[in-house]
Amino acid sequence: MSYIDPKQVQSIELTAGITPVSNGGDNIGGTINISTAAPVFAKPGTGLRTDGSVSLTTRSVNHTVSLGASGSVASENFSVSFDAAKAKAHSYRDGNGKTVLASMYSSTNFGATLGYRLKEHRVTLRA
Structure with a gap:
């Protein structure tokens, strides 16, 4: 998240726990997906x-x-x-x-x- 300016963010999606393959798949602590405008x-x-x-x-x-x-x-x-x-x-x-x-x-x-x-x-x- 330190590589994007807040003005460039369209949406933020948080996934808690084990991450599905569609979000990267190899995290057990969750993921943060940021979509640009x-x-x-x-x-x-x-x-x-x-x-x-x-x-x-x-x-x-x-x-x-x-x-x-x-x-x-x-x-x-x-x-x-x-x-x-x-x-x-x-x-x-x-x-x-x-x-x-x-x-x-x-x-x-x-x-x-x-x-x-x-x-x-x-x-x-x-x-």
């Missing part, structure tokens, strides 16, 4: 669909700063989108003032998605 296409006859967003968040517990941006352009049949996110956090201090070193992190995520749709069929390429 599907490409978005323009509605028929509406021309190009564009959207984008920028986010900035901070957290005081370990002085986290996160910055994210995403954008997409789509027609009825083609979709192109990108997303980027950067986060950095310092070590936080516990109730006794001791530094918890394992809480420091830095992450950078970039993604691009190409989608093609023809009637009820869809091909998606994600990097």
